[in-house]
Amino acid sequence: MWKFILRRLLVMIPQLFLLSIIVFMMAKAMPGDALSGQEINPRANPAELDRIREELGLNDPWYQQYLRWASNAVQGDFGISYTHKTPVMDVIEDRLWNTVFLALVTLIFTYMLAIPLGILSGRYNDTWVDKTVTGYSYVGFGTPIFIFALIMLFIFGFALDWFPSGGSVDSKVDEGTFAYVVSKINHLILPALSTALIATTSTIQYLRNEIIDNKIKDFVRTARSKGVPESKVYSRHILRNSFLPIAAFLGYEITGLIGGAVIIETIFSYPGLGQLFLSSVSLRDFSVVTAIVMMTGFATLLGTLLSDIILSAVDPRIRIE
């Protein structure tokens, strides 16, 4: 087990290296350079600009620039934001927490929906309950999040006006008060629920199929034939074996949420990392873009690592590969 984790961690080193190289290459391919982020005299002559470039090392060979960039990045220094005129990390920090909150609430909703529905559907398979749940998950599987989120926003944000239609907190409340917390949560519900209602469907189906598969396994039959009551057969034998693979998907789920953040935050004008990313791309604030891509890339690698490790703990056969 430990060997597997160590080996899996070792695999991550070249992956991280590759990721950073690609992100660096993309940053170089983006129009403008670090100078665009500096407050410099707009009337500076080309010779002056060249001197500053030389000073900043922008004329060095690419690998030297890469090393400098990478070592700064490791220390959390991604340069200066061109639009915000502050260090990139300062711009990102607040947004990052908003995205983390959103992801957390979304995860909670996802599993709150998936677990009861999956169990019901699997335990009473081929009844009307199962057919309803399966129907829902088929529809959810085929629905793109952005359309569903728009519809949710239209109905609950505008037509019914139950939830705020944008932002992460009401600007009128003060930080630290109870009203502030309530307002924050209130802003989270609609985007989180919209994502969760769609994202949960694959987990429901997976849990359902796991339960149905386990139901007819020999160890369950043995338990039944020994006279173990049905509720105990489920709680002790079937669910335990069905939940483990679901737990393993946690990491992949996080990876998916990071990807989905761009869309959901744009639709709900939620000031998170995804929205910042998109606006920075539009404003060509590439030092911010580079930092976000590098950070989310790192996060998804971590998410995959987490799932792989849980999976290998659950199912030792995977470790062989």
Added chain:
Amino acid sequence: MEMKVETGKNIQVKDVSPSGMKIIWQEIKKDKLAMGSLIILVAILVFVYGASFFMDAKEIAKVDFLSIYLEPSSDYWLGTDYGGRDVFGQLIIGTRNSFTISLFITLFTAIIGLTLGLLSGYFGGATDNVIMRIIDFVIALPQMMFIIVVVTIVPVFNVYVFIMIMTLFLWTGKARLIRSKALSERELDYIHASKTLGTPHWKIILFQLLPNVSSLIIVNFILNLAGNIGLESSLTFLGFGLPESTPSLGTLISYARNPDVLENKWWIWVPASLMILVLMLSINFVGQALKRAADARQRRG
């Protein structure tokens, strides 16, 4: 005994392969939802491709400030947008573009995924190792962000470049799926037999292995097609998908990023949203029915 039991004269020679087209068709016929979906899908596609043939895309794209944000009427069946353009016409052109482009993306990813998946699974060893490491890496990237960044930094951007960028990031899942199937197939004796019969590798891969992964490919192709329509329109919705010159369903929906349009001008974004939903769901329902057909355990009756 069993010898020559079939030597009667009136033997009907039937061309039925175990999970051939016929079984697929029977499975869809049995499944009312899939059958209905297929009919709706075909009807929409015939209508859209037929109608777009008679439409003048340039005429539709022409801005007319005298008829901005008109509600649906007999002149404009689905009203007009902020540029006074006919929404219905854009819906038809957009559906055609979205479907065609997603089809090409699916096709290209299928070709790459199939080639690398078969090679990786059939040969195993070092080939497999290299290909799998690449797949592991690409799959772990935050794809949407990467696509958006690449879309912004490419010097020339048009439909073909867009298809290429999408393909670059989306082939991995398919390759992994086909690789694992090929890996288990290659251990079967019919592959060993072909080797001892002197059949070259490329022939074994194309004529022995490929037919046995075909049902997997078909199902995966259909489900991916639906997924790619969603992904393409999402990106276009965000403003990083199809270029302005090629409006897609996502273009119409992206107008809803303006709260006024979202709240008060439903005719602009609701039809396109419904069109995507209907397309994706019906393609998915057909795909799910085929999946059941391919997986005998789940076959209905």
Added chain:
Amino acid sequence: MTLLKVDNLKVHFPIRGGFFRSVVDHVKAVDGVSFELQQGETYGLVGESGSGKSTTGKAVVKLNDVTSGQILFEGRDLAALSRKEIKPFRKDIQMIFQDPYSSLNPKKRVLDIIAEPLRNFERLSPAEEKKIVQDFLDKVGLSPESIHKYPHEFSGGQRQRIGIARSLTLKPKLIIADEPVSALDVSVQAQVLNFLQDLQAEFNLTYLFVGHDLGVIRHMCDRMGVMYRGRLVEEGRSDEIYENPQHIYTKRLIAAIPDLEPEVRGDKVKLRKKLTAEYESSYSKFFDENGRAYDLKPISSTHRVALL
């Protein structure tokens, strides 16, 4: 005339382990096996599962890589040839597989299955090809209409005959039969075996017959070798080995054959107990300290045993 001579054949599979997945050890599936096949005879390789008998057979047709040793076919060393160079020999050496269900491609018609080797080696018109395929189908007792059917439309015995027809189309000299009847019903086994013998006479075939069923091997083979843990422990004419087994493993193998007469069952049980005791007491006579069988030593002109 010696058709095939296997000399000190070794097939080792690496075991990977440790932190860097390096090769830590080898599974010695075949560990120094030598035997010869004369033109026209049937040679049996018998042993329990995992003894390396199938691996030996597969190494001859290059389905397994040879670690060391020689496989001389008509004097040419197949083990030293590359995949390209071996192609002409594919015509001469064919294989019949154990599982008639997985050895035929489920997506191919019988015509395509049987014609596959022909298409690799000969340029034939579709009509010629069809005629040859139907001739062979007739030889294996299947109707000519079968060419349009798919494998799943046949029973296990019929499928195995399709596999046999496929191996015959190139008129091979040597056929490796890897447990060709062990996946079949007992009622069909004898039928297929007799029919293999008929074909042998008709086409002047040499068989390397791999099996675990001593009854089948005795019925089929002129000579046989007993394999245990990747080594040959005894080799000789089938009757010699049956009537006069020398190695403890062979003795136990023969004692394990179930007897049809219930009255001798008691004797059998006693015999097995006695052999188990002998196995424990005289282990070192047959195996060295690593549990590896000794090299074969001749005890008569035809009979060789692995003794100290």
